[in-house]
Amino acid sequence: MNPLCWPHITSATVLIDSDRAKRNIQRMQDKAVAAGVILRPHFKTHQSVDIGRWFRDSGTHQIAVSSLKMAQQFERAGWRNIMLAIPINPRELAAINRLAGECHLTLAIEHEDALLALQTLSHPIDIVIEVDAGYGRTGIDWRQGNRISDLANAALALRHVRRVGLMLHAGNSYQASGDDAIAAVHQQSLERLSHVRQTIAAPAQAQLFVSAGDTPTCSRMSSFPGVDEIRPGNYVFYDLQQQHIGACDWDDIALTLACPVIARYPERNEVVVHAGAVHFSKDYLLSSERFDGRPCYGQVMRSSAAGWYPEPVAGAYVHSLSQEHGKVRMPAELIARTKLGDMLVIAPAHSCLTMAAMSDVVMFSAKA
């Protein structure tokens, strides 16, 4: 369990297997080309300028982010086509306008009130109207086609708006499990989007573009009828939740957290690592069949000299987190071989949140 080859890693540290991550990046790029859609990866997952370069090397020129700060960060790093894929915050308009003067910016709206705010912009922008096709977070309900049509045309009529599109995030795919369930969410989302698209009146109808796609559907489906660009993000790393719903295999998981063991309790089948809520985040996977019905914040992986094998260690998972402590359920025979200071390599439930929480990150390649 002890990657002694990394003596410089002394505290909780994100490990990124660049071979796996680059393979994930390339595979999605190839799929987009084959499906005839543009890939606009969501960079909220990694928020890293260095990892951004791996995407650029695979042919990516358009990206999505979910905060103004991320947009500014990637604009400074040379990205010139950025979608701010969250409903605009009117308080940020001055900074958004400056950004629109520096790059090709796409903004998301989902209410008529946002039009007033957009009128104050003085640089050209694209607009997407967020449609809710069943997820129930943000977006105009897909059944309100006429309202969406009116909003699309009102947006297109604004002075600095170049073009108008529809944006969808079918986050309900994260609740699906298995290809059939993912396909059902995909099918339903596309049908509802198609319904909305047909309702849009001229002139917006003629030039309408559609941006959709989350990691589960983009990973498992291969055609995206009616969609112009796909916008998955998590797939660069994947994680335990994605593996659980069948969106990826163990060998696709490219991010883990190296966690030092600071306490051992063979009598209660537990070790404690110095890695808690501030490292993992508190997203968990709940499965009736796995993890004895407990929440699972991370799965211990079998470590190797070059990182980790794509094999979970049976019965070894994080089931409780406080701020700095993580309680790891572990078979007693494994605890007997585990020493204080050993590093466990743990795949988190949700890699996006773990990456967002951590500043200590090591990227490595088994080929190097």
Added chain:
Amino acid sequence: MNPLCWPHITSATVLIDSDRAKRNIQRMQDKAVAAGVILRPHFKTHQSVDIGRWFRDSGTHQIAVSSLKMAQQFERAGWRNIMLAIPINPRELAAINRLAGECHLTLAIEHEDALLALQTLSHPIDIVIEVDAGYGRTGIDWRQGNRISDLANAALALRHVRRVGLMLHAGNSYQASGDDAIAAVHQQSLERLSHVRQTIAAPAQAQLFVSAGDTPTCSRMSSFPGVDEIRPGNYVFYDLQQQHIGACDWDDIALTLACPVIARYPERNEVVVHAGAVHFSKDYLLSSERFDGRPCYGQVMRSSAAGWYPEPVAGAYVHSLSQEHGKVRMPAELIARTKLGDMLVIAPAHSCLTMAAMSDVVMFSAKA
């Protein structure tokens, strides 16, 4: 709902009411003096050098932290008596030793294997042995008194160890509700500590000191028999969890998150704020009576020109978080008065994790 007096706050921002925080700090300091114990506040809650000065102004000279990084940060800021209140990580020994050369350092152990690591240190240190009196996270079970005695004496015999003590964190008090339940945890913890203390053999017995105390017990109890120093942390800000269990009043909560409204759904009694798991963290409060049985990540407070009133807005709370989005349940009549770009002032479930997650922090005083 709109603190228009803060136009410079445009995105999710932690608001710290310095009047309330300083009052919380002073009240605990006064209680420690009255009870005849030393106050060693746990700085993991705020991790802020600036807020550390408020403690120093109230008479604090000894602090606790839960990571080497925090210890280094506060040592650089001039703190000279620091307890690293988490079982030592043998991988960090070299850096721990350097730190022990710079300040009066107390280290925590809870296994015999840690002695070997401590032998390599070359600067004087204090040692605390963590005792588990029922919380079940880290520490030697309080029933293993002879083992604790042997470990205490073995630690004291090490060349650079100045003195040895016992450390307790009764985190089970967070599950208590009301003064009687908090008092019961307090009573039980002190009895078990007393039992352990009596078991410790000479020579460790003669100079043994005891460090204990969490925010609920330190807030509600006034005497700490058998305890030399108390170590609460959360009380500087308190939060919704502490209010819920009765450890504080609404007017004691000194930290909120200002969250911009980016979407409104009167038809489903919801607004969405641009503040998600990366801002709040995902700790929640679960109450069968409150919040319609849903998890509550934060409670909307009635905002004022000078911050917020100590009054929750009835029926307005965060019930769902994704990375950047927070869904806020809210009565329809309130949504009717809420506009895109308005700022909601929300008390998070767990202030320590919100503070750890956020870099955008504004401290203010209503008196200024």
